[in-house]
Amino acid sequence: MSSTITEGARPDDARRHNRGAVLRRLHLDGPCTRAVLATELGLNRSTIKAVVDGLADSGLVSERLPSRRSGAGRPSLLVVPSPQAALVLAVDIRVDRVAMALFGLGGEILGRLSWRLRPGAAVPRDVITGVLESAVVLASELSLPVVAAGVSVPGVVRHSDGLVRDAPHLGWVDVPLGEQLTAGLRMPVTVANDAELGALAEQTRGVARGVADMMFVAGDVGVGGGVILGGRAIRGASGYLGELGHMVVRPDGRECHCGCRGCWETEVGANALCRALNLPLNIGRGELYAELRELGADPANALDRLADYTSWLGLGLVNVVNLLAPRLVVLGDLFAALPEPVLEVVGTRVRERSIVSRAVEYTEVARSTLSRDAHLVGAAEAAFSPILEAAVS
Ligand SMILES: [Zn+2]
Missing domain, CATH: 1.10.10.10 (Winged helix-like DNA-binding domain superfamily/Winged helix DNA-binding domain)
Structure with a gap:
C-alpha cells in the first residue's frame, strides 16, 4: 500500500x-x-x-x-x-513616511504612492486607515485583484502574527498590525522587521543575489540588521533577532532610549551623523542625503569630518562580522548614502580587524543598490513567497 x-x-x-x-x-x-x-x-x-x-x-x-x-x-x-497573474502589495512604514507599491509577478512595480508622517507622532490607527485607503486607490488604477501583502516596520515584530512588539522611533508598543491589516485588506499579510526584509530584498534582487551567507545592516534614526545564513533567514526567538543598534560599544557613551548607555545606534544612527556634520537633528531626509552627496565630492573633508563616526561604524561591523560570519555585509538606508572614502575605510577595517573576515578570506562590505526601495522589494518578496509555492502545487 x-x-x-x-x-x-x-x-x-x-x-x-x-x-x-x-x-x-x-x-x-x-x-x-x-x-x-x-x-x-x-x-x-x-x-x-x-x-x-x-x-x-x-x-x-x-x-x-x-x-x-x-x-x-x-x-x-x-x-x-505574466505580471498580472499575481499582484502583491508592499508597504514600507518608516519614521517619517509610508511608501506603498504594487508588484506584479516578475517583480515589476506597477504603481506606487507615499505620504509623510510626522516623526514620532504616527498613530497606528491612522497609519492602518491610510494603508487600507491607499491600497484601494492603487488596486483600482490597475483593475486587477491583489492577492497578498507584505509590510515592513522599523521595530521588533513577532514573526507568527505580525504583532509589532516595540517600534521605538514610531512610539508603537504591542500594535496588532498583522491582524488588523489582514482583516482590513482581506488577504494574507506578512509583517516583518525592515532590516529582515532588506536582507531578503538584497539576496533576491540586489547586490547579494545568490550569496548564501549575508547580512543587511541599515541605519536611519535606528540601526538594525537582517541575517541570512545558509540561504535561510535567521530570526531568533519569536523572530526578534536583528537589534544590532543596541549592541553596547561605548559603556560611557550617551543614554539610549532602550535603557542602556553607549549603544551602537547612539554612535552611528542618523542623530550621530547629524551631530558629526553640525546639522539639526530634525533635518529632512532629502536635505540630509543632499549634504552627504555634497560631502562625497570632497573626499578629504568627508574623511576628516566623519573620522569618529567612521571609527564607530567600523568597530560595530567588526563585532557583527565576528559574531555571524557573513561573506557579504550590505549597507542600507543612510549607511548606503555615506561618501565612498568613508565606506572604503569601513571595509578595510572589517577586513583587517575581524578575525572571521580574515578566516573566510574577507567579508565584503557593499552599498545597497536597491537604496530606498530595499524594504518595499523585501516586503513584496515576502508576500510572493507563499504564492509561488501555492501556484505550483
Ligand atoms: Zn539601545
Missing part, C-alpha cells in the same frame, strides 16, 4: 519541484528561452516543455519573440512571467 503511494507521489513531487524552480527563476531573474531554463536548471528539454506549457495553461507565463534579434535564423521564444 505504502509503496503505491510513494510511487504515485514521486513524479508529482518532481513535477511540483520543477514547476517551482522554473517559476522562481523567471520571477527573480526575468525572461529567458526554454534552452536557457534547461541549462540553468539541469532539466531536459521535454521536461522544460511540459513545465512551461503547464505554467502557460495556468496563466502564469507567456511566450513571445525577443524584441531584439541576435544572430541569424529563427529567434527562440522567450518565456516571460
Whole structure:
C-alpha cells in the first residue's frame, strides 16, 4: 500500500519541484528561452516543455519573440512571467513616511504612492486607515485583484502574527498590525522587521543575489540588521533577532532610549551623523542625503569630518562580522548614502580587524543598490513567497 503511494507521489513531487524552480527563476531573474531554463536548471528539454506549457495553461507565463534579434535564423521564444497573474502589495512604514507599491509577478512595480508622517507622532490607527485607503486607490488604477501583502516596520515584530512588539522611533508598543491589516485588506499579510526584509530584498534582487551567507545592516534614526545564513533567514526567538543598534560599544557613551548607555545606534544612527556634520537633528531626509552627496565630492573633508563616526561604524561591523560570519555585509538606508572614502575605510577595517573576515578570506562590505526601495522589494518578496509555492502545487 505504502509503496503505491510513494510511487504515485514521486513524479508529482518532481513535477511540483520543477514547476517551482522554473517559476522562481523567471520571477527573480526575468525572461529567458526554454534552452536557457534547461541549462540553468539541469532539466531536459521535454521536461522544460511540459513545465512551461503547464505554467502557460495556468496563466502564469507567456511566450513571445525577443524584441531584439541576435544572430541569424529563427529567434527562440522567450518565456516571460505574466505580471498580472499575481499582484502583491508592499508597504514600507518608516519614521517619517509610508511608501506603498504594487508588484506584479516578475517583480515589476506597477504603481506606487507615499505620504509623510510626522516623526514620532504616527498613530497606528491612522497609519492602518491610510494603508487600507491607499491600497484601494492603487488596486483600482490597475483593475486587477491583489492577492497578498507584505509590510515592513522599523521595530521588533513577532514573526507568527505580525504583532509589532516595540517600534521605538514610531512610539508603537504591542500594535496588532498583522491582524488588523489582514482583516482590513482581506488577504494574507506578512509583517516583518525592515532590516529582515532588506536582507531578503538584497539576496533576491540586489547586490547579494545568490550569496548564501549575508547580512543587511541599515541605519536611519535606528540601526538594525537582517541575517541570512545558509540561504535561510535567521530570526531568533519569536523572530526578534536583528537589534544590532543596541549592541553596547561605548559603556560611557550617551543614554539610549532602550535603557542602556553607549549603544551602537547612539554612535552611528542618523542623530550621530547629524551631530558629526553640525546639522539639526530634525533635518529632512532629502536635505540630509543632499549634504552627504555634497560631502562625497570632497573626499578629504568627508574623511576628516566623519573620522569618529567612521571609527564607530567600523568597530560595530567588526563585532557583527565576528559574531555571524557573513561573506557579504550590505549597507542600507543612510549607511548606503555615506561618501565612498568613508565606506572604503569601513571595509578595510572589517577586513583587517575581524578575525572571521580574515578566516573566510574577507567579508565584503557593499552599498545597497536597491537604496530606498530595499524594504518595499523585501516586503513584496515576502508576500510572493507563499504564492509561488501555492501556484505550483
Ligand atoms: Zn539601545
